[in-house]
Each structure stands twice: as C-alpha cells, then as structure tokens.
Amino acid sequence: MPSIRPVPVVRPMPFVLDASVTLCWALDDESHSAASRALDALASGTACAPTLWWFEVRNILVVNERRKRIGEDESAAFLRYIAHLPIRIDREPVEGDVLRLARKHQLAVYDAAYLELALRNQCPLATLDAALAKAARAEGVPLLGDDPPRRS
Secondary structure (H helix, E strand, C coil): CCCCCCCCCCCCCCEEECHHHHHHHHCCCCCCHHHHHHHHHHCCCCEEEECHHHHHHHHHHHHHHHCCCCCHHHHHHHHHHHHCCCEEEECCCCHHHHHHHHHHHCCCHHHHHHHHHHHHHCCCEECCCHHHHHHHHHCCCCECCCCCCCCC
C-alpha cells in the first residue's frame, strides 16, 4: 500500500493594509483594482496595519460624512464590517526605522509606519499612495498584486 503524504496547506502571505485601500471599500464611488485585490486576499489570508490605521479609517469616514458622501449609519455599518475582517493591528513599530524611512524617502511619518511594518514582517504592502508605493519599491517591498520578480 502506498504511503499517504499530507498535502501541504498553502496560506496566502499576509500583507500590510493602508487606509487609502480601505477607503475604497467604504465609498461606493471609489474603486481601484488594488483595493479589490486586497479585499479578495482577506477572504483567505490576513492583513496587518499600524495602530494609526484605526484612526485614519475613522477620520476618513467622518470627513466623508461632512462631505455628504456617506451617512453616519453607513459609517457604523462599515466599521462593523471591517471589525470582522482578519486585520491585525501592530502596536510595536521600530521608532528608529520609521524615522529613517521617513527621512530617506521624504514620507510623512504616518506613511513610513506602513513601510516599516511591511519591511519588518517581510510582506507586501497594499496602498494607493503614489509616494508610499515608490518608497516601498525602492526598499524592495512588493505591492500587493505586483507580479513577483522574474529570475534570470
């Protein structure tokens, strides 16, 4: 009788989620393929975000309530929705690395926190922020949905 080998379970790589991607999920008139890919990835994987993501998401909702793009009830429903997604909040940034990245790439410290998290966890970044995406690529951090580098 042949031996039965267990089938390895392939788990999707976690990724760092930024607020610009999350915004697309909250507002009907915002869409982007990167945001769709991130939401699809959460169906079978996990994301992480720095603590500031929690504040940024809520700020985005309140600002868009003021602009009449979303109502309070819709904001509340969206917050309930994302509370059930597998998003882990990281509360331990490496301060020196965040500051170094902000200075090196002329990023806001807030944006550098996302990049530091992706570097520390060796995982892709999901962002729609052009400056952050450029810095990520310069640091060798793939963006979620990028094709893997080809081997020569």
